Amino acid sequence: MDYNKNVGKIENHALLIANSSVARVYELKGLKLGKLIFNLSASETIIEHQNEGRRDNFSQRMSTPGSFLDPHQEAREINRANFSKVISDKLLTLYQHHPFNALTIIAEPKVLGDLRSYLNKDIISLVHAEIVENLSHYDAQAIEKHLTSFQRRQ
DSSP: OOOOGGGGGOSSEEEEEEOSSEEEEEEEETTEEEEEEEEEEHHHHOOOOOOOOOOOSTTSOOOOHHHHHOTTHHHHHHHHHHHHHHHHHHHHHHHHHSOOSEEEEEEOHHHHHHHHHHSOHHHHTTEEEEEEOOOTTOOHHHHHHHHHHHHHHO
């Protein structure tokens, strides 16, 4: 999606910055971050799951080569998907209580893909831009600088 020159004219603009472990939503005023609306940590929201692991009995399934090389891969994917679901639910709740007119999403690629599959259609219709980056560990000044440079590239 295009991040056009009119971003500063949108009122009630929200900015979601997420990766597989942290999600933050800010008010966005032009290219400046406003107040932090919410801050989620995956470690606080993880839903427990059963990881059965490798079975070596001939009547039971054997692990796949991928899980043999990295036995925690499946668990990470499940945790990322669960966290993306929590983020999308939180965005919907936020929208229902404090409506926003536009949403910009900055997320790492796999989280962005999971979010797309879980976001409510009302929220999807408000997505102004999607930026595939991991800025979750940046401070406000660095995020604003990145938004400015991204706008110049468009």
